Amino acid sequence: MGSKLNKDGIRVYCLCGDGELQEGQIWEAAMTASHYKLDNLCLIVDNNNLQIDGEVNKVMNVYPLEEKFKSFGFEVINVDGHNIQEIIDGFDVAKNVKGKPTVIIAKTIKGKGVSFMENQAGWHGKAPNEAEYKIAMNELKNRIKG
Numbered sequence: 001m002g003s004k005l006n007k008d009g010i011r012v013y014c015l016c017g018d019g020e021l022q023e024g025q026i027w028e029a030a031m032t033a034s035h036y037k038l039d040n041l042c043l044i045v046d047n048n049n050l051q052i053d054g055e056v057n058k059v060m061n062v063y064p065l066e067e068k069f070k071s072f073g074f075e076v077i078n079v080d081g082h083n084i085q086e087i088i089d090g091f092d093v094a095k096n097v098k099g100k101p102t103v104i105i106a107k108t109i110k111g112k113g114v115s116f117m118e119n120q121a122g123w124h125g126k127a128p129n130e131a132e133y134k135i136a137m138n139e140l141k142n143r144i145k146g
């Protein structure tokens with residue numbers, strides 16, 4: 001909002017987890033961004049459907065995200081959060097949206113690329129031990145080579 005008032009042309013990018021969307025302040029901010037036509041704001045939601053206590057839709061359902069953000073006045077862009085080009089294209093589209101904020105809903109898989117971490121809520125808030133770290137790094141390196 002400060003950037004809009006200053007007319008400095010700065011764009012603001014905000015990254016939220018999907019579990020974070022259960023918090024009321026998120027929707028107060030969303031309502032404010034829409035009310036003040038903050039088209040310099042681009043929100044990215046990391047939509048992996050996991051949070052520290054388990055699956056987001058079972059802990060406190062936040063869906064349907066697209067409809068919720070549209071009703072709050074946002075332009076909605078859905079992307080594969082593991083596809084860099086889709087994300088870049090989403091940012092390009094968002095830059096040209098006028099009169100309202102944009103949300104990019106990035107569908108992701110927590111721990112993607114590491115066999116024992118993929119889609120496991122337990123890895124939300126802990127670090128791997130040394131052996132797990134080595135396995136994970138090898139799997140990621142092989143993934144890049146492959």
Ligand SMILES: [Mg+2]
Pocket residue numbers: 017018019046047048049050051
């Ligand atoms: Mg999440």
